[in-house]
Amino acid sequence: MSSKRIAGPEIERLIQLLAKVPGLGPRSARRAALHLIKKKEQLLGPLAHAMADAVDKVRVCSVCGNVDTSDPCMICSDPRRDDSTIVVVEDVSDLWALERAGVQNARFHVLGGTLSPLDGVGPDDLTIAKLVSRVAAGGVAEVIIAVNATIEGQTTAHYITDQLAGMGVKVTRLAHGVPVGGELDYLDEGTLAAALKSRTAF
């Protein structure tokens, strides 16, 4: 950001905040702000309203950890979903990516990250205990661990597999298609579909 003020503080503040949106930098933020200002009625107003609405209504699903405007979330409260399968993901963005791929009509569970001793992230910092409770409550035949193909992701997968051992549930993981070191969120739908279809037992 230039330190030179080119407009009133409200516009400067808008540019400053837009620059924090992923995908926009300081220069893009200025262009975006100007575009929004020019389309005040058609875009800026509705966007302001949609954001305020999201602030009011968005919450974390108490069942699965997804974010939505209802709790339980749309996926947890969908009666047509297969209750016997839970797909475990690191982050909501992975859940969204798998849902867009539309390859699994299952339930989900969002871990909220991966085990990372170096960063001080232990099992209690994730929703692993809640996952174990969901499985203990019965009716779950398979847990598909769909974490990123990183060392932390695989460590987390192994930890969860250990926690679920002896509970009579099949634990599988994504297999083909996920590039080593890659992140689910960036994969195309075909790759995600192949990875789910070829999942293997731990």
Added chain:
Amino acid sequence: MSSKRIAGPEIERLIQLLAKVPGLGPRSARRAALHLIKKKEQLLGPLAHAMADAVDKVRVCSVCGNVDTSDPCMICSDPRRDDSTIVVVEDVSDLWALERAGVQNARFHVLGGTLSPLDGVGPDDLTIAKLVSRVAAGGVAEVIIAVNATIEGQTTAHYITDQLAGMGVKVTRLAHGVPVGGELDYLDEGTLAAALKSRTAF
């Protein structure tokens, strides 16, 4: 956009609107929405507020055509500006670009586009008459026409020069540094500074 709904309507609407922001596409919009939702207190809320504030307060400056939260705008009401020079630009984005370059402590005039007979844009669709009035009011020694180096831009520059002929004002244009066919908004500050410094008389 996928037609598959992955969350409540408020989140879908937020994604849909974010996808219309320049710099963001449908995929970036989803990532941006999720980031904003996760940073609800630090970013989404403040951004919603800043946007609502901009909707309320932004207006077009009745003097120069800039957009700002005051009318006259910050530049028109700045007593330290040189009243004797008016820099004429096509668009507010060009004004902002020149201001960021910080090379001219003058007044501005935003045309709102360029003459374009094929698109049905004539002199009355731009703020040319208002520019002539500003010059006629006296005190202006020089008008710097800082339009894009496009055919329409140059046609517009010539038209304005004709309109100002005989009014005792020097009309200059940007010279060195502006690539042919290029747009001011994308140039670096050094190029803009050089172009202003080497301006030539029509």
